Amino acid sequence: MNAPVKTQPHHHDVLRIGLRVPEWSKYGDAIIRGILQFVREYNLTWHMDIPVYSDHELEPVNIDDSWQGDGLIVFRCSEDEHAAWKKRGIQIINLSAETRIPSLPNVLPDNEEIGKVAADYLISRGLNHFCYVGDSTRHYSNLRQNGFQKELERRGRSCFTVDVPISQTKGKQRWKEIQQRMKDQLVNTTKPIGILTRDDMAAMNLLKVAEQMNIQVPQDWAVVGVGDSSPFCQSARPPITSIHYPNERIGYQAAKLMHQMITAQAPGQDIMLPVGGITERESSNMLSFKDDSIAKAVSYIHKHAAKGPVNIADLSAQFGMSYTGFRQRFKKIMGHTAKEEIDNVRMNQIRSMLANSELHIQEIGYQMNFQTPEDLSRFFQRHQGMSPTAYRALLK
Incomplete structure (x- = not known):
């Protein structure tokens, strides 16, 4: 247009x-x-x-x-x-x-994309069990659930759903009924588990339920909301990781x-x-891996890949593994390659900078240690299916 x-x-x-x-x-x-x-x-x-x-x-x-x-x-x-x-x-x-x-x-x-972003993020935490807390009477909630489930299935995972139709709760203390319905459906949850809620208000209620059930967040439940609303996310205990709403x-x-x-x-x-991306806070700031070396490798990637490319050969040597052994072990534990993890972190950083800053493409490339702006553009085009300029235009 x-x-x-x-x-x-x-x-x-x-x-x-x-x-x-x-x-x-x-x-x-x-x-x-x-x-x-x-x-x-x-x-x-x-x-x-x-x-x-x-x-x-x-x-x-x-x-x-x-x-x-x-x-x-x-x-x-x-x-x-x-x-x-x-x-x-x-x-x-x-x-x-x-x-x-x-x-x-x-x-x-794009409500389905919201679900996909959440699935990508929670998988990167090393989790293997997933849940969506939604409201089947709300179309937006069903779209987010669909995007979440489709991406998990594409990555060889599955999830179960906690359904809390808000329109069926009544009265000035309806929050009590909402929390009870959540609790009833989460009582036998496998832990640790990654949970996406339909929005930040649902995440707030979920944290209250966790407290009532003596569940540790994020160690047992890694919780992600939608909306990135400061009144909810930053006042919660622990503060809520949330996907940006544009x-x-x-x-x-x-x-x-x-x-x-x-x-x-x-x-x-x-x-x-x-x-526009995801703001990580304490409600999901955890790593869940049986393999300590891979957990440390993922943590290293998340800390450094946004600033520049991570060399897999150097990474494998850092953790005392052969190049081939590291690649095989990483894929077995994570379900995807180390290169895919690095690329995903770098793509999320580019999307965030395009959405939340006015930096020129050349400056973004410089800050992320791409050799040329053209290298950044080719990388982004390959993963996003459009140029950085076209993506930023969609955000305006």
Whole structure:
């Protein structure tokens, strides 16, 4: 999709755009930041209606089926709302996997990729048993579970599922029922085990369950959440490892798509955004290997491969093994080669730097000790199926 042409605003360019996004966990704030970034970059004049709770200090803004304006960016809507808005010629974009209306364009993260990233990460911890804690009534949760299971199966592993349908829990103390349902399904869990939860709130509840069951995290349960929400992840005990959710990029791409839909008066196409990596914290910071030498080798790779290539011959000598013996032993324990482990660490670092910095490709290559920027580009293309420049463009 081509970038819109930057233009100076005119009086008749003022558009009324409604934003209905949740306020919980700073999710909505990040989306709004992404939208505002696009509006500023392209000199657009948008009058924005944003419902905000102010305890009656501000005039209330309501976005319901009677709302009037030019465009709406919403996190979920009903079919009746969608029909009413479309009847008035309002352009609409949805930001939730739970709203599935055929003619409604969506801007969403790649939820299956979230599951794949988690599987890759937990396998790299040396784990052989895996679990997904989800909610079968939520489409996004099922997509994450599917990505998790498919990658584990591709790597010769399997997992079981703990299903906690949140909509079936009621009352002001529903968290007690949620935790009890988790506990009932995890009582005979094989340890150690790698666990992906549907989101960070589920990870918070899982840590409470672990405490009640005298389970050690991460030694017995290595826990990974989704969302990388600071209020949840950093206040938890232990702090939660979490996969980034591309909130700001979702907002930016939604605003870009809205501009194109209004300008062209044409229906929009779905946009699926890659995730930006994983933030490791204490809830999963462990290695589980029966082979102490391989455990140390994996730890060395994770510490050094992001900064430069790791020589396998040197690594095998460091741990007192022949080159061939080390390679065979590593693959037997890990299920993949040492080179694949090194490449995976380097790819994760490149993705993170492309997503979370403005560094030029040449500078990224320099920091990671690629001989030339072209070497980095070829390496990335081989593993990602696209150039670093194209990948970064997807993230904007």
